[in-house]
Structure formats: C-alpha cells, structure tokens
Amino acid sequence: MDYLPIFLEVAGKRVIVDGGTTVAARRVERALNAGALVEVFDPDPGEEVRRFLGHERLTHHARVPVEADFDGCLVAYGASEEAERDTLLHRAAKAAGALVNVADEKSYCDFITPSVVEREPITIAISTGGAAPVIARILRARMEAMLPAAYGRLALFLAKFRGRIYEAVPNGRNRRRFWENLIEGPVGDAFLAGEEGLAEERLHEDLARGSADLRHGEVWLVGAGPGDPDLLTFKALRMMQHADVVLYDRLVGDGIIDLVRRDAERIFVGKKPNAHTMTQREITDLMIERAQRGERVLRLKGGDPFIFGRGGEELEDVAAHGIPVEVVPGITAAAGCGAAAGIPLTHRDHAQSCVFITAHGAGGVLDHDWTRYARKGQTVVVYMGLNALGEVTKRALTQGVEPDMPVAVIDNGTRLDQRVILGRLDDIEAKVAEAELPGPALIVIGHVVTLYGALGVKGSRPEHQMELKAGHAL
Ligand SMILES: C[S@@+](CC[C@H](N)C(=O)[O-])C[C@H]1O[C@@H](n2cnc3c(N)ncnc32)[C@H](O)[C@@H]1O
Incomplete structure (x- = not known):
C-alpha cells in the first residue's frame, strides 16, 4: 500500500480550488458535501463550476490565487490545467502548510483523490494507488449497483441506539457480534424491507436480551475450494468476515486468507505431507478451547471439508x-481441477460413473482393488497420490489394469x-x-482424459490433446 487511507475532517475549514474546469467542479462539490468553506479561483469558470456559485459556503474570486490567499488553508486543489498556475499553487500552498493535490501532476500531490461511493453517512473510498484509476472507477460502479441506498438510512437509524447498545452489551467482542446480528439479522432485514416500525420493535427485543445469546462459542467448518479465491462461496466469505479466530492449513x-476479517486472529496449523505443524489432536483441542471461551472459530479447509x-x-x-x-x-x-483443466469427470461417451479415492490412509499407501476402480466407463480421481504415484501405478498394473489407460496429473x-501432465498408466510416473x-x-x-484440450477450456492445451492422440491407441 503506497498511501495511507484516512478521512479528513474539513467542516468549517478553508479549502481552495484553483480552476474553473470539470475537475475543479468535482473538487468543489466534494469539499462542499464535506462541510468545507470553499474558495474557488478562476477569472472565467465553466458552467459546471458556476452551478455552485451562490452556495453559502462558497466564495468565488474572479482571478488566479496569490500567495497570501493560502494562509490558513487546509487543502488546496490545483485544477486549472495550466502549468504555471499549478506551480504557483503548489509552492504557495506548501509554504502555508496546506495539503496539496494538483490534477494529473503526481509530483505536486500530497494525497490522491479516491473513487467514492456515498450512502450517507457511509462513505466508501476506493484507490488503486494511482496504478489503474479505471479499475477504481469500475469497482465503484459495481458497488453502486450492489449496495442498496437504504444502507445509509440503516446506519442513521442504528446510530440512534448506539448509547443503549453500549450499555446493554458492555463487552467489546460481544458488542461487535451484537451489531453484526442487528445488521444482518431480522432488524436489518425489516429495515431494508421498508418496515422501520418492525425493525425498531425487534431491536428493543434484542436490547432486552443483551449479551445473553452472544456468550456461546461456535465452530464453523468451512470449505475454501481448491485455491482460486473466486471459487469461494458467498457463505464462506461471510463467515470469514465474522469469525474471531481462523485456523487454516x-x-x-x-x-x-487475505479475505478474512482484518482483526480476526489467524492461526496456521500447517499440515504438509510428513511435516505437520500441529497434530490433529492439537488442532481439535484448540478449536474446542477457543469455542469454550465464547469465540467463533472458523476452521478453514482446502476444497470441501467432508x-x-x-x-x-x-x-x-x-x-x-x-x-x-x-x-x-x-x-x-x-x-x-476437472473444470480448470477442461477434463469433464463424466461424459456419456466416456464415463458413466466417477469415484474419488485417496491414495493414503492412516497407515500409508492404501491397497485398493484397482480392477474395481480403473475400468471402462468409469473415471477414478485419486487424492493425495503425488508422492505415491509409482506405488499406485505399479499396483494397478499388477492387478491387470490396461497399461495404456489415460492418466492426467493436475x-x-x-x-x-x-x-497438467498427461500420460498413460505405464509412463505417467516417469x-x-x-x-x-x-x-x-x-x-x-x-x-475422459482424452478430452483434455478438446473442449476449448482455457488452461487445457490443445497440443497435449494431439500428443495424446498420436501417442496412444485409446
Ligand atoms: C487432504 S486432501 C484435501 C482435499 C480437499 N478436502 C478437497 O475437497 O479438495 C489434499 C489433496 O487434495 C488434492 N488437492 C487439493 N487442492 C488441490 C489443487 N488445487 N490442485 C490439485 N490437487 C489438489 C491433492 O490431491 C491433495 O493431496
């Protein structure tokens, strides 16, 4: 992060905008919305700036600013698009101790202006640190569409009960939970559905209960998918935002992990093959201990937890x-992996059933009956088999599985x-x-492995498909 995100209080303070351009108009508007005393300097401002003339907190000077104008100014914006004016503004404003931002002139900027989504009193500011402002604008548009306008009114409604909530739930962690339950539970639902009276009734019921329901811990066992963060479920993401402590491997x-609530405690519990950071017993004991303390314990696991x-x-x-x-x-x-590599696990012409097996059991490599699994019309997916690949293929071949059976290792x-490495049972290990x-x-x-590269799926390379067809009689 190259910039420190802060929200600056400018109410009743002097903000100077030099220029009469569209950019100047945006700066004027935002400063006025934040309660600043705005002074605009320009001999002939454009229509968009003129719209604000007459505002009680805006003074227009029909000239360019001089050094003395910056005395006591908190923020100075350069938006004239004239290099000489920008240089003067930067020098004079810095001498007066103001924070300076000159449009499109990074070396004259103490701060950058973010893209903003407003749901009064909620303000969301988005910045890409100047790297790609278009991304910030696209995100802003998405958030505008995503956030109901009523969220702002919900914040104002709940703010009225702040003091009473503080009294009813004195403990900090429980209070955060209480707020989350209000916003995402029946109170928030009723309010967002336009039923303010019902929301207030429910809020009083919650206040009467206080922290009675909040002292119990819970364990959430959540699947994080195979690795791509976009494959998380909405529910997993929501729980990651509400947990007190997260145990992950x-x-x-x-x-x-970056998507977990910022102030949640994160505990890495390891689990590399043959290099466990914590034993299974220790992990389970830790979950139990934390839940018994009243914490919401998120046990985050790769793929599906079951x-x-x-x-x-x-x-x-x-x-x-x-x-x-x-x-x-x-x-x-x-x-x-099937989706990402473009290998469907079933297909009417190739496989009518699919089995998931693990190469490893508690006592080492498992002695599967391969003739039951690796047979015509069935796909076998082997988990935890990389280090045991030689053993797995040897056992399958010994038991009579066809040596040219197609295999993909993803x-x-x-x-x-x-x-993705493609081969057949008798050469995949090498x-x-x-x-x-x-x-x-x-x-x-x-x-089904023969379909690799044939379905136009990104990440599934057609040249491998050719190799497979040329090299193997299937
Ligand atoms: C302990 S198992 C956990 C499986 C997990 N619960 C699931 O549903 O995917 C670990 C094995 O899952 C497989 N695995 C998990 N993530 C993977 C990925 N991104 N790519 C390939 N294999 C993966 C590997 O076979 C790995 O050895």
Missing part, C-alpha cells in the same frame, strides 16, 4: 463437547501456476518425476 491459499478433509473426525470431538457446529461446503479439488489446479511437480496434485485416470 497449507491448502488454503494466501489470496483466500471430502478427504478429516472434517468428520474433527467434528466428532467438537460435538462431544456440546459446541454448536456449522459446515459450509466448498468446491472439492476434483470438481475444481498440479495446483485452478491456481495461476496450474500444470513424466511426473521429470516435471518435478510441487503439489498439491490430483490424479485423474480414465478415458
């Missing part, structure tokens, strides 16, 4: 302590560094060893 990418995520085991212990639990599904690696599926994949990786076995 290696499969949850940085881009996702598919090879040990979610069930963790919850058994939590439930035994009578702690309320909620589970939010995530996109499992098989679905995410590494870091859905992420920017996704790679190809993967050569590629030195870092993992996590998923193994897809079956005829």
